[in-house]
Amino acid sequence: MAASIATVRTVKDLKAEVAKWREAGETVALVPTMGALHAGHLSLIGIAKNHATRIVASIFVNPAQFGPKEDFKRYPRDEAGDLAKLAQAGVDLVYIPHTAEMYPRGFATKVTLPSLTEDLCGAARPNHFEGVATVVTKLLLQCGPDVAVFGEKDYQQLQVIRRFVRDLDIPVEILGAPTARLEDGLARSSRNAYLSEAERRIAGRMNVILAEACAHLRAGDPAARVEAAAVAALTAAGFTQVDYVEVRGSDDLSRPAKGPKRVFAAAFVGRTRLIDNMAV
């Protein structure tokens, strides 16, 4: 029989459960997700367990971070499957708020950070990071965890979260988790479920092209030449639209990159937009 797992759907119930743990002197980690869970999400839970005695995972497909032409409606949803995986992974509590719980009538506040969110994915997805920052702020304040874990797969998002947590003095430690990959190196993603067999083969080229870009940068090639070569390689591999390939500073996403560097890419295979990034 599958293990059962405690779930709450309201802020009040979440706070009540966390308060019980706090009274018993326990520490709490939060792992926010949009569900359709895969081994990447579960690796975040593994990291969370090393930093707290109680683990809360949230599942919320946040409408505010999807553009009008994006995939909010068709985003994969599998609550029963997710709960089984979270139980197996040893999560203590799953928070699954309804949209009306997160955005009640009259909801009016937004968390915006112009400096980190206008380029890279922010250029093609204008309100995306505002939606992420607002919902993650709410999740952190609702749960009040000691630590929260986010993936480097969404590296710009991770840096945005680190910044507003610091700027707003939210009392939580943000931990980054390395990108979990499939056998051919494709970054695990809930959106991989959209790919046909042919698209899946093309998708598997992105990480190879990024690794090549990193090798050229280490060999001293100028960033602009490496970026242009990677865009050409993605197009030749069958990506239908390349949103960007950019070399940026790892700490502040600076361009030209200052200090340690990372290469970031976003491109479409058919209708599916894939992102990846790698440390140089």
Ligand code: AMP
């Ligand atoms: P999502 O459900 O896509 O919103 O992702 C929830 C969390 O899991 C975010 O912090 C993501 O960065 C992280 N995540 C998604 N895919 C991966 C992956 N392949 N490796 C590591 N973390 C990931």
